[in-house]
Amino acid sequence: MIKISMKINKILVALCFFVIIVSQIASARNIIARDMGANKGDVPANIAILDSDSNVVAKNMTGISDSTAISLSDVEVIGHRKNIKLSGHNLLVDVEHDSILNHQNDIYELIGKVPGVLHLGNSFNVLGKGAPVYYLNGRKVRDQSLIDNLPVDQIKSLKIVAMPGADYDTSGSPVIDIKTKILGDGVAFNAIGNITQAKHLAYKTGFSSTYNSGKFDLYGKYYYRRNNASESSDYDKQVLADTIWNKMQHIESLTHSGSHTYSAGMTYHLSDKSELGMLYSGMYTDGKVETRDTFCVVPNAGPAYYLFDKNKSKNNLLTHHVNIYYDASLNHAWHVSVVMDYISKASNTNSALMENHIGTSSEVSYMGHSKWNVLASNFHATHDFGKWGTLGMGYDFSYSEGIDKIDYERLKFDGRFENKEVKNAVFINYELPLGDFSLSTGIRYQNLYSRRKNEKASVIETHSDNTFLPSVTLSYSHGLLVQNLSYSIGTERANYADMNDNVTYVNRYEQSKGNSQLKTAITHSLSYLLMYKSLFLTLNYDYIYRPLLPVIYSLEGNSAVTVSSQDNLSHRQALAAMLNWRNTYKCYTASLTGFFQKSIMHYPGIDGTTFHDGHPSTILNFDNDFKLPKHFLLSLSWQQVWGGYMESINVKSSSSVNLSIKKSFLNDRLRLSLDGYDIFNGDRNRACRQIYNVRSSFNTKYETRKVGLTLTYRFHKIKERENQTSAEVEMKRLGIPEE
Incomplete structure (x- = not known):
């Protein structure tokens, strides 16, 4: 041989x-x-x-x-493509050639199946670093509806970054960068319909279309979503003060909402290496929420008090978003990207609260109006020096202004509030290949200025933060083994709408209060990633200086009233580990993910004592996908959460099992998906905590057990235009499978 x-x-x-x-x-x-x-x-x-x-x-x-x-x-041709791999400090996911990922119903189901990502409730934990910030084709997403309604068949790949460098504007959060396909000549048109039945019915319908002719790409989308959902919550509080107050609260809420989202845009290809794009997107939503609240206050001595609340609220939101960008490669070495965004949002709220307390009733109504305008732009440039690496630099700018109006009889503050925020940031980063090693380092400087004006009280509050955010990553790749070690600094800043001393009335036993003394939290992060064959490991250590923490305490002089607020603690540490194994054997693909997190934090207790976080939390997720004959795809997933402490909150155990079966017809033009969620109704949000002199626990149940049916029909499939090598052309001509 x-x-x-x-x-x-x-x-x-x-x-x-x-x-x-x-x-x-x-x-x-x-x-x-x-x-x-x-x-x-x-x-x-x-x-x-x-x-x-x-x-x-x-x-x-x-x-x-x-x-x-x-x-x-x-000739019998058999091919296998590695669709998920670690490259430097980025996890690259080839969605286009993974027949499991590219057959999911939406972008969020797709992301939830990626190794290193856990789907927790309505959010994701990405590589043990928390919820992600989304980028689309290298540009930060400022309108979440663009992600919500992105058709899966338009997605080419994902890049997941656990420790973003200086060129990402994320304040240390992980990044999911979505790359879409480049349109080929002709028309593509997709229609989708989804119906979900739990206790209440919800549905979504809409279409997306693309058209390319020569140098022009045109695209448009429209979706309508109707949601009806109920929620049931039980809260128990015990206030340890001069009188021991036992509070029991049961809340039932029903939400009806509808939303129209629409977008249209174009891309003009100036050349094979440069393009100019423009996009408009808009959304209109309206909703109605009905809440019934039963509140019982029982002191250790004396009579009990009962409070019955009924709240009806109507709201609407109108959003406009315009995006313009220019992207070009110059002289085979320089790459330039310029992006501008303008966003306008206006919302209106009408609410009526009826209280029944000790045989007497009262009604409080309020009307609210908010309007926000955001202007953001950035300029990024990179230069490729070949074997000497790549140098990147850029400038990010954003300006936002908003007006909040409220007329609320029993609110301790009302009137008109004006908010402004200006952010300026510059960065520089450098990547150098060193054989099997590669080094990436950078630093970002940003100034954040905010101004809040209370016209009624003639009070102006200003805040300014200046931060330097360095990052460094060392990567090693040899054969099937890829490793990298990263260090970075990130920040977490409280919403400046909370950075005041205003008190908000909730009910006669509860208040919420701002805190004008809040400081920006600074996080030092150390992360290690390893991939070898089918194994993927992440280890994270975070040290947070001045962490922001929700607190609750009894009101001085009236211990029956509890006050919710935010405060800075001295420090917090967190250890997290995530291990994933994903492998395919013939028609069966298994993905097993284990997540472990230990929080180390001390926080104030009763009468000057100190509490600390206890045992760690652990999560296990097991996905099973079966490619069956006749284009069937059967999926079964199981998630088990074992209780543990997360930032002073002791989360209780829960579990969920999901089952789906998908079928393709008409040469994959028609797709049907039948999905069952939380089949055994075990997904509950249960937790307890004690801070200062208040012990609290809650048990919230959403409509998680439901069944859904999704139909997608592609009248004309999307054709992709790309610059392929002759080898790739021959791979397709010879019919070599791409996975």
């Missing part, structure tokens, strides 16, 4: 009668193995391309002479 190492994308095999063209995928090495025939003049009996990502096997070719005619129908 003779082994020939290939680094070019085609080779002529055997006496000019048979040609096979292969490509080098990623950086893997391909080897041709030849089993020579027994007789002189015979050509190789078997030809195989072997590497870590793909292989090609030819059969029925033993003892072939040079005069034998062979057609490609005699």
Whole structure:
């Protein structure tokens, strides 16, 4: 057997009668193995391309002479593509060629199946670092509806960054950067309908369309969503003061909401390496919330008090968003990106609260109006020095102003509030390849200025923060082993609408209060990532200086009233580990994820004592996907949460099981998905905590057990235009599978 190492994308095999063209995928090495025939003049009996990502096997070719005619129908081609890999400090996910990921109903189901991502309630924990910030084609997403309604078949790949560098405007949060496909010539049109039944019915319907002609890409979307959902919560509080107050509260709420989202845009390709784009998106939502609240206050001495509340609220929100961008590669070394966003939001609220307390009733009504305008822009540039690495630099700017009006009889503050915020940031980062190693380092400086004016009280509050945010990553890659170690500094700033001393009336036993002395929290993060074959490991350590923490305490002079607020503690530490194993065996793909988090924090207790976080929390997630005949895809997932402490809150155990079956028809133009969520109704939000002199616990149940049916029809499939190498063209021509 003779082994020939290939680094070019085609080779002529055997006496000019048979040609096979292969490509080098990623950086893997391909080897041709030849089993020579027994007789002189015979050509190789078997030809195989072997590497870590793909292989090609030819059969029925033993003892072939040079005069034998062979057609490609005699060749069986088998290929395997590694769709998820770690590159430096980025987790790269090839959605386009993963037949499990690209058959999910929406972007959030897709993300929830990526290794290293846990779907917790209505949010994600990404690589143990918390909720992500979304980017779309390298540009920060400022309108979440663009992600909510992004069709899965338009997604090419995901880049998940646990420790973003200085070029990302995320304040230390992880990043999910979504890359979409480049449109080919012609029209594509998708229609989608979804209906979900729990206790109440919810549905979504809409369409998306794209059109390309020469240098122009045009696209548009419209979706309507109607949601009806109920929520049930039980709260228990015990106030340890001069009198021990036991408070029991039961809340039932019913929400009806509808939303229209729409967008239209164009891209003009100035050349193969530069483009100019413009997008408009808008959303209108209206909703109605009805809440019934039963409140019982029982002191350790004296009579009990009962409070019955009924709240009816109506609201609407109108959003406009305009995005303009220019993206270009210059002289094969420079890459320039310029982005501008303008966002306008206006909301109106009408609410009526009726209280019944000790035989007497009262009604409090309020009307609220808010209007916000945001202008943001950035300029980013990178220069590729070849073997000497890549240098990046940029400037980010944002300006926002808003007006809040409220007329509320029993609110301790009312009137008109004006808010302004200005952010300026500059950064520089450098990446250097060093053989099997690579080094990435950068620093970001940002100034954040905010101004809040209470016109009624003629009070102006201003805050200014200046921060330097360095980051450094060292990566190592050799064969199937990839590792990286990262350090960065991030910040968490309280909403400046809370940075005041105003008191808000909730009911006669509860208040919420601002805190004008809140400081920006600073997080020092150390992260280690490792990928080897099917294993993926992340380890994180965070040290948070002045962490922001919700607190609750009894009101001085009236201990029956509790006050909710925010405060800075001295420090907090957190250890987190996530281990994922994902492997495919024939038609079965299994993904097992374990997550462990230990919080180390001390916080104030009763009468000057100190409490601390207890045992860690642990989560196990097990996904199973079966590719069945006739284009069926069966998926079964199970998640188990074992209780533990997360930032002073002792979270209780819960579990959920989801089941779905998907089927493709008409050459994958029609897709049907039948989904069952939380089949055993075990997904509950239960927790307890004690801080200062208040012990509290809550148990909240949403409509998590439900069944859904989703139908997607693609009248014209999206055609992709891309600059392919000749090897990739031949891979497609020969029919080599892409996964």
